[in-house]
Amino acid sequence: MRIAHVLVRHEVRMLASLVLWLARRRHGTDGGRAFGYARGQGPVMFGLAFVCLVETVTMSVLLRDWLVPHAVMFFLDVYTIVFVVALHAANVVRPHVLEAGHLRLRRAVHVDLRIPLERITSVCRELRTVDERAEGRLDLGVGAQTSVTLELAEPVAHFTFFGRRRDIRLVRFHADDATELVKALTQARNARSPLPDRPR
Structure with missing residues (x-):
């Protein structure tokens, strides 16, 4: 019963994201600065949708x-096309958001992780290839690559698709403008906890 509830909620969120995308609106960005991550995967997703359309015909x-x-088969094929487009839409309308006191990292409707700025010990622009999952690390790659790495002083709780808890100390994720995100995040962290003056 719980699994069915999770799946239904997932599908509803996906379809809601499609509606937001068609309306050119974003989810959960009020009061924060949004950083997209779906720019590079758009052509791939629409290419996949076209292949599904050819199969449908x-x-x-x-x-x-x-x-x-x-x-x-017609129903399943059409639903597959809608699902592929909705997945891309979810990535577009649910960007990463730098909020007051938090960095909100997202991946479509599957991941929504808020990291308090005071727990971030380091942030850097770093191009990495997503490899095997490691304990205490969360990879949010696009095209099997990440472009920003965060190290945390204390773990944050991340819950998987079916609700299993993982304690995360290292996060690797992708942002379309990784340099600007790193700059904005560094400024936000320094504004909350100014770095001591360097000795002259």
């Missing part, structure tokens, strides 16, 4: 004489 022609299989 092909299967529709092949199964036109079998009413029930035709209806079932």
